[in-house]
Every structure is written in structure tokens, then in C-alpha cells.
Amino acid sequence: MYRGSYAMILLAVVCSFLLAGAALSPAAGADEKTKEDARANSLNPGSWSLQFQITDEFGLKPFNGMIASAKRHFSEHSALRLGLHFDVDWDDGTQAGRHEVEDSLADWYDSDSHSEHQGFIVDLSYLNYPSPGSHVNLFWGVGPLVAFYRSESNSSEEDRNYDTIARREYSRSWDIGVLGLIGAEWFLAKHFSFHSEYRASVAYGQAFAESARVRSYPGDVTYHTVERRESDGWGFDGAALLGLSVYF
Numbered sequence: 001m002y003r004g005s006y007a008m009i010l011l012a013v014v015c016s017f018l019l020a021g022a023a024l025s026p027a028a029g030a031d032e033k034t035k036e037d038a039r040a041n042s043l044n045p046g047s048w049s050l051q052f053q054i055t056d057e058f059g060l061k062p063f064n065g066m067i068a069s070a071k072r073h074f075s076e077h078s079a080l081r082l083g084l085h086f087d088v089d090w091d092d093g094t095q096a097g098r099h100e101v102e103d104s105l106a107d108w109y110d111s112d113s114h115s116e117h118q119g120f121i122v123d124l125s126y127l128n129y130p131s132p133g134s135h136v137n138l139f140w141g142v143g144p145l146v147a148f149y150r151s152e153s154n155s156s157e158e159d160r161n162y163d164t165i166a167r168r169e170y171s172r173s174w175d176i177g178v179l180g181l182i183g184a185e186w187f188l189a190k191h192f193s194f195h196s197e198y199r200a201s202v203a204y205g206q207a208f209a210e211s212a213r214v215r216s217y218p219g220d221v222t223y224h225t226v227e228r229r230e231s232d233g234w235g236f237d238g239a240a241l242l243g244l245s246v247y248f
Contacts, residue, residue, distance in 0.1 A: 040190040042247035043132040047073045049247040051081070051195075071245070076132040081125045081141070090116035115153035122146050123179060137185045145201060147175040168212040175235070177203025191247040200238040207231045 042049070051069040071081040093113045125143035150172040157165045183197025213225040 113155035119149040173207035175205035
């Protein structure tokens with residue numbers, strides 16, 4: 001997906017800052033090191049956080065396009081993050097119009113339509129923080145992802161000669177795969193942090209689409225046309241994201 005060059009430069013600068021901070025900060029993972037000089041954080045067992053993505057326009061939206069993205073820590077080093085996205089939509093319509101025919105006469109018609117769409121994406125990531133006491137905390141993660149989409153639209157059109165055309169468009173697809181990510185997190189305060197990460201996924205999916213058209217004339221004369229398409233294959237996707245986490 002295209003992102004403005006300014007936003008990409010900003011994201012690259014922030015990522016570089018976080019990674020450079022992690023490289024230069026003193027290691028805090030050793031047992032003998034005290035945490036008195038480390039930044040306060042919420043990377044402790046039992047903590048929860050909600051995550052939001054910082055957009056190109058410096059606004060906030062659910063992380064990685066999800067409706068909800070939440071993380072729970074089971075220890076300083078390990079956590080699970082769940083992302084959920086649901087999309088449900090439908091529409092009904094009625095209209096009147098006309099077709100222009102070759103003799104410049106108007107062929108009037110009435111039409112009715114109905115369309116609906118459902119989809120969901122779920123990803124679950126295991127996150128590991130090698131040195132949770134650092135000023136900038138590196139992390140990596142891996143986990144499964146599942147996606148499903150379905151859409152259908154139906155319409156009928158009747159002209160003044162009582163000819164009727166019925167159309168149906170239907171499609172569905174699913175994907176299942178695995179994602180991996182690496183990033184860095186810096187705590188502005190104990191319960192607020194900025195994090196930048198690069199995530200990549202590989203998934204296998206299948207898609208099916210059908211287009212049907214039935215034209216009926218007076219006298220029970222009908223013509224049917226049906227087209228079907230099927231496809232499957234592997235896909236790869238990657239993105240760099242900048243986010244904000246709120247811990248509680």
C-alpha cells in the first residue's frame with residue numbers, strides 16, 4: 001500500500017531512533033544489575049495493554065487495522081497479543097431509470113438491489129522481550145493468522161416491456177498463514193509506550209467468484225449466463241508500523 005514519502009521518512013527515523021537506543025543502552029537483563037537507573041515500564045506479569053497505530057496524519061487507529069488489539073504479559077519476557085478485525089455491511093436499494101436505445105427513445109425501468117459483505121481477520125502473536133529492563137526494549141514475535149471474506153449482491157431490473165434481468169454476484173475467500181515480527185518499545189511513562197515494528201506474513205489462500213445473469217421475456221422465455229472463477233496460491237505481505245500502547 002502506498003504511503004506518502006514524508007510519512008515513510010518519519011517512520012524510518014523513529015525506527016532508527018528506537019533501534020539505536022536499544023543498541024547503545026546498557027544491558028539490563030543480568031540478575032546482578034539493579035533497575036534503579038532503568039525507565040519505569042509495565043512489562044510485568046499480569047499486565048494488559050491496548051495498542052493503537054499512529055497514522056500518517058499523526059492520528060490514532062486500531063493497531064494494524066484491527067478493531068481491537070490487546071496484549072497480556074505472562075512474565076517480563078513473554079506476552080501474547082491478539083488482533084481482531086470484523087467487517088459486516090449490507091445495503092438495500094430501489095431506483096427508477098432509463099436506458100438510451102439506438103432510436104434515441106428512453107427505455108424506462110425499475111430496479112431493486114441487495115448487497116451484503118462479511119469478513120474477519122484474526123492474528124495471535126507470541127512476543128518475547130530478551131532484555132525487559134533496558135531503556136529501549138527489543139522484542140520479536142511469531143504466530144498464526146486467519147482471514148475470511150464473503151460478499152453477495154442481487155439485483156433485478158424490469159423495463160416497460162416487462163422484460164426482467166436478474167443479476168447475482170457472489171465471492172468468498174479464505175487465507176491461513178503465519179506472521180513474524182521484530183521491533184522496539186520505549187516507555188514515555190510507566191503506563192504509556194511507543195513501539196515500532198516490522199511485520200511480515202506468508203499465507204495460503206483460496207478464492208471463488210460467481211457471476212450469474214438471467215433475462216426473462218414475456219411468454220416464459222429465459223436465458224441464463226453463469227461465470228465461475230477459482231484461484232489459490234501463496235501470498236507475502238510486509239509492513240512497518242508505529243504504535244502507542246496504553247497499559248493497565
